[in-house]
Amino acid sequence: MSEKKRFLEPEDYIDPACPFCTEQYEKEPPVRSIPSDRVIRRLDEHLSRDDTAAAERHLLYWLREAEAGRDLRGEFLVRGELAGLYRKLGRREDALLQSAETMRLMEALHMENGMDGATAMINRATVLKAFGRAEESIPLFERARAVYEASPALGPYRLGGLYNNYALALCDCRRYPEARALYEKALSVMERAEGGEPERAVTWLNLADLETAERGPEEAEEAVNRCLSEAERLLDAPGLARDGNYAFVCEKCAPVFSYYGWFLTAGELERRAKEIYRR
Numbered sequence: 001m002s003e004k005k006r007f008l009e010p011e012d013y014i015d016p017a018c019p020f021c022t023e024q025y026e027k028e029p030p031v032r033s034i035p036s037d038r039v040i041r042r043l044d045e046h047l048s049r050d051d052t053a054a055a056e057r058h059l060l061y062w063l064r065e066a067e068a069g070r071d072l073r074g075e076f077l078v079r080g081e082l083a084g085l086y087r088k089l090g091r092r093e094d095a096l097l098q099s100a101e102t103m104r105l106m107e108a109l110h111m112e113n114g115m116d117g118a119t120a121m122i123n124r125a126t127v128l129k130a131f132g133r134a135e136e137s138i139p140l141f142e143r144a145r146a147v148y149e150a151s152p153a154l155g156p157y158r159l160g161g162l163y164n165n166y167a168l169a170l171c172d173c174r175r176y177p178e179a180r181a182l183y184e185k186a187l188s189v190m191e192r193a194e195g196g197e198p199e200r201a202v203t204w205l206n207l208a209d210l211e212t213a214e215r216g217p218e219e220a221e222e223a224v225n226r227c228l229s230e231a232e233r234l235l236d237a238p239g240l241a242r243d244g245n246y247a248f249v250c251e252k253c254a255p256v257f258s259y260y261g262w263f264l265t266a267g268e269l270e271r272r273a274k275e276i277y278r279r
Contacts, residue, residue: 040081055085072109076120121143121144129165134169134172137169160193161199164206171210180210202231211227228260228262247273250270
């Protein structure tokens with residue numbers, strides 16, 4: 001043996017698990033994927049009980065797991081869900097950070113022209129709109145729309161959601177005719193969705209706000225009442241699943257009814273939401 005000092009190499013002290021195993025010699029360990037379906041299923045359980053604290057803990061745990069396992073797709077999924085959660089909670093900086101990280105991962109994974117990439121754009125755009133940056137959101141909504149509308153297999157819920165969120169941003173920018181056209185598209189799309197009445201109700205309430213913003217409260221009063229009546233009818237539709245999504249929609253709609261003086265309807269929707277969350 002040479003008298004020169006010899007430094008130990010991994011092969012000197014690590015035994016392969018089998019004659020064909022070479023994992024320990026690789027410069028980077030293999031990707032360890034998180035169980036995406038289980039992550040989303042558990043998240044939905046927390047949100048159905050309105051337990052946002054548990055939802056956040058759950059997502060942060062799996063974010064650490066995805067980072068530790070170098071699972072970029074898993075990280076992309078979890079950060080997107082965190083962005084949406086923080087937006088709903090009004091946590092501006094957290095929502096902006098997570099949505100920006102999701103966009104970074106979208107580019108790293110070359111997902112810009114696919115459905116997942118389009119959804120990431122919508123999430124980022126919705127966060128920007130929610131925190132007073134509607135103008136910045138418009139190009140993202142438009143890019144996502146091009147991808148969504150080019151997919152014939154896309155479900156009505158996702159397309160209707162895009163139209164609604166895009167229209168809200170256009171309203172913030174006072175581009176009312178364009179927003180109205182998108183709300184009408186959302187209503188048309190959601191008519192094809194089984195159990196889509198709550199989402200259509202949200203669109204009618206958005207239209208009420210558009211009428212008020214564009215024409216003023218007095219001139220828009222008749223149109224607003226018609227929109228509210230349609231929304232109330234849809235929320236009372238027989239056979240609707242009284243689940244977590246329905247509770248969320250009731251919570252979202254109640255303040256709008258209250259704003260326009262429909263206090264009994266608002267109170268009833270709040271009662272329904274509380275009853276569902278208590279289960």
